[in-house]
Amino acid sequence: MKRYIPVVTLLTAFSLISCGEVMDLTQPEKAEVTHSNITLSLYETGKYDLYLDNPEYQYTIMVAKSHCEKEAKAEFAVVDAKEFGEEYSLLPTAYYDLDGGKMEFKGDDVLHMVNLHFHDLGTLDSSKKYVLGLKLVSDDLAVNQEKNTMTFFLQQEQGGIDNPYILTTVNELVALGDKLKDGKTIYAELQNDIDLQGVDWQPIETSTSRQIIFDGGGHTIRNLKVTTSSTGNQGFFGLLVGKCSNIIFENAQITADTKMAGILAGQVGAAASPGIVENVRVSGTISLNSGTAAWDNGQAGGICARLHGADSKIHQCASATNITAVWCAGGICGEAREGATVSQCSSTGDIVTESCVGGIIGRMLYATVTQCYSSGLAQAYPMRVANPAGGIAGFVEPNPTSVISYCYSDSEVSAQNQVGGIMGLANKPTGITVTHCIAWNQKLYSNGAPKSGRICGRFNMNDGNNCYANPAMECRFSANTPTIVDEETPDYAAQTFGADRYNGLSTMSNPIDAAKALGWNQTIWNLDGERPRLAWELAK
Template sequence: MKKWSIALLALLSVVLVFVITSCVPQHPSLLSVKNIYDAKLKILNSAGPVLLDKVEGTVIYVSGSDAIIHDGQTGIYVYKAGFYSSDVGKKVTLTNVIGTTYRDSVQIDFSKGGYKNFAAETLTVEPTALTIDIANNVSITTRALWDFQYVKVYGILNGGKMTFTYEYDKVNKRKATINVASLSSSLFLPYTYDTEATLTGYLQFSNGAWSLKVLSAEIGDSYPGVGVFVDEVVDGKTFKVGEQTYELIGIDDSVNPSAAKTKLEEFINSQPEGIVQVLVKGEKNGKKYAFLFSKDGKTLYQEQALKDGVVVPNLAEEWEDAAIYELLKNAYKSAYSSKKGVYSTFSGASVITVESSNTYIEGNYAIFSGTVSDVTEDATGNVNINVSNWLKITISAGNFKYLFSSTFEQFKNSLEGKVTNFYGKAKRSEGILEMPLYAEWEMFSFESGSGTQDDPYIITKPEHLISVRALASANKYFRLEADIDLAGVDWTPIGTYSSDLSTSAFVGVFDGNGHKIMNISFNDTTKSNVGLFGYLYNATVTNLIIENANITASSRAGALAGASKLSKIYRVKVVKSSVRVTYSGSGYGGGLIGEAIDGTEIEECAVRNTTVSGVKYAIGGLLGRLKVNSGQPAVVVKNCYVEGGQVSSDYSSTTASAGFICNFSATSAADAVIENNYVVASITNGKAFIAYKETGSTDPVVTSSYYDTQVVGSGVSDSYATGKTTSEMKQQATFSGWDFTNIWTIDEGNDYPRLKWEN
């Protein structure tokens, strides 16, 4: 036989063997790993579960029957392995276990099988120093090393933000910020002020972001002063120690003198052994001017009094010490962000314009709205603002230094000719109103406009959008004329819930005008009614795109709004965002709105590439809950879709989440109109379209609505919408009765239907 024929025969034999073995079902082989880092790399680089021969480590944390084990280099989460709290500190070997990625969390799933054995010896795991900007590093190798890494890091707990700032590059003094959360109910992290702290815990990458789960914390005193016994409280800002008089810097107690005095007395009397701390910053006319703290130095009284609304800010005195201004600014901003105290009084304030100025009752709080004519500065640095020759605003030199980082000329140029709103008390003087300006959030402005339908307030920058809060319930018109980037802004939702929604919710018209609001960030698991808007009532929101919103709250949360009633939402799109609710019950979390009730109409809206998650029930891709009370107008949801993201509940239940609307509550079929909608999103622990009909409710009537059976997940079904394959979902013929002339468009065979207004 010739050599070439022998070679050809050998080649054919190899090909035949390859074909035969390719037809045999292949199973994941048992992978040998050297350490936890290798195990995590294999899991992250695999498209599915990985069978691991042996993983060793020390138990550093136990929750229920789950645990985190660490081998001195890195750690990994172990799910349902039957661990006990007494196992912490023990060395354990896991064999023949399944490694997997649950959502985006790397873990070993012991519920799928495996063995564990505790060793006689122990391994002491020391925490690692955090030496990278973890929040901006999500590579596979980084995750394999740092996810569930046990760390100890020094930095600053950022007051009110639930974040921690640390220096990861000490040579170049570079800093990074990461979200933090306590893992122990007995561990208190003081989020109400900035303080030095050393935190020990583990890092976790979840829902596309890094966080630090704190196991222990060494909290430093933030503002230590001199301990004193107070002998007499004179008024709401003055007290005596022996013959020495102390006056508190930066507050005005004239709003409610008796309440302010009572508050100060209560604060002093509540301190252990009657000792408070004072930090003296100056002495004038026999008085010592000071900050007042709790005995442990961790609670600033001025901040608490502002939050309780018994005082207002006032920094009229000129101080050479720049730290005074910085300290008060932080305290006042904290009070402002909490929506208590000074800010809360906006809600019931009358809006005074030149036409209504003659009706203003002297001594009342009000919002004064008008166009700034001119801004002048006198020789001592005091600033006067003339509003259309009927209102004079004064800012003392000391307050101006505190309020504004800009020069006077910059301030003047930014204000003159602009519609601006001022909040406070004014008095009449020679026919005009005069008012001192105490704090920066007492002034809020827009690019132009008067708030009417024909002349809406124009919004072109974050300060204008923040200003909407002060007029939330005034039934005004607002319009975006530029994209707004809220990166770095401590967002407080516009409008909120109360027993009288007309005075607390957003009541007005907000026209996005085709623009985006980007990077809304809110993270406070004690708060409800959260989103760009907290609560919509008799409101209209149109033509708006919300991009990269990151919302974490207790309940009733959505990228657009926490809740809505009797409101119209038309052509609003949420993209690349995240919404999470943490309430251990019905959290009502939605990609668009947490809870839509009585008379809410939602049309031509979309939620794309967005993660919606929650601890337990009522998690929906579009709405967490749809509810109509007896006798109230129907809720309408038409021509909307959810596509490209994830909807999930941490709770194992087929009714905990849904791709479109999770909870449905209505007593009549006519109470809800749900038609021409679709879902293409991954669902965990829920249903494809509607998950749960609440007790006493009728069955939802869903018309011409669909979901992609190949995307929602294995075993995820639905009895209300119609399941179709991916191929069918990209064919116009599938969507019976839909308007592809005026509302919808489709790239036949290549994409799902899209709303024409998106293009």
């Protein structure tokens, strides 16, 4: 970048004498110019913001002498960085060159040029702020005190990791999506609560090339409203690639038609670009209408509709969201796939859909759920292509593996097809593991699938072990509910009518004793109450 201070051309004016006039050739008396009324000054002064993202800048500084009669010397003095505040460090001399900084004005000189070149700025510590103040000084002449200083502030460009965008108003939050940049990850921080009442929110659309790291600072966004008029997937974000953390969404309203819908995002992460959600709490409602074939674009979830990618995760998040949908829906996410992970999350809302439903995840396609719990209603009814229901997950497919571990549910679960206190339906005969889980549901109901179970419904010869069920659980699996027997692992050989299900053990009188017997990590779980709670929630 080059910046040039404009050169002013000095013009000499000549008087025109008309013919016939007598010219007065007497030399006029020359007005005396004294030392005190000759001054030096800068043509341009002020403050300049430079960014460490750019390796170099170049300036040409013009210094003017008000009269040409006097010879003089001048130079630039560096201003003490303390004058600009403790957050600034003085820019080391190795990072700039001041060519012509020591000036000598001859008697007929009125202008002097000084070249200032900043270089190698990208090698500075980007976590620091630097300053260079240059003050014009002279022992020979007076210096105009209003035109004697140029100050250069150097830091990482706003939106970088050490200089994030700071959001304090509704308008700043609304404009956040406009700050996304191709090929860059921007950083933004919320510094106070925001009420979006009356704003028809347009989802922020990140991408693999336009990512964001958004820190809510523990603040709350109230009354988020996203309607079917929005162009992309529905949520605060349409697609979130990057990270969102430390924020609360209170009383959100999301409505959609044949789109992925969640309060935080329609989709979090992509196949090769992860999305991470940590310490996010949401509450409100989601209403999703879909057409007759919406497996790939009709999901709903309290945090997001779809969690996608091996490095994508939702961690330590909570949803108190009531969801009505047509296709798959879950308390945390409608669908998790391609190796995604949900951990230490809770859902306490009611979820009603016509397809598969899970208290945490509606549909798992190669994913992991661990250390989570659900409470409320998980209902999938009436008949769709596949509408199983589970207290943690409804429909599970490995491709190559899927795991549910150390989870708890006391949701009321009901569906047209297979139900389970933890999982509804395993869609493949191998590759799925359900372990160290507690199904303390009061009621499980299936309208027409005897292949349902206290822990897992149709399990397809998969691996279940070390799970406990509520001994008082009411189970109705079609008009011919099979006999339910205790089993530490599924005894497929002994199962006849209603085979391929997993019932677990009913030998514990309460879920706390069950969690202790299973060795649940008490730095993650609080086991002091009547039911297990996540320790991070109680610490808030």
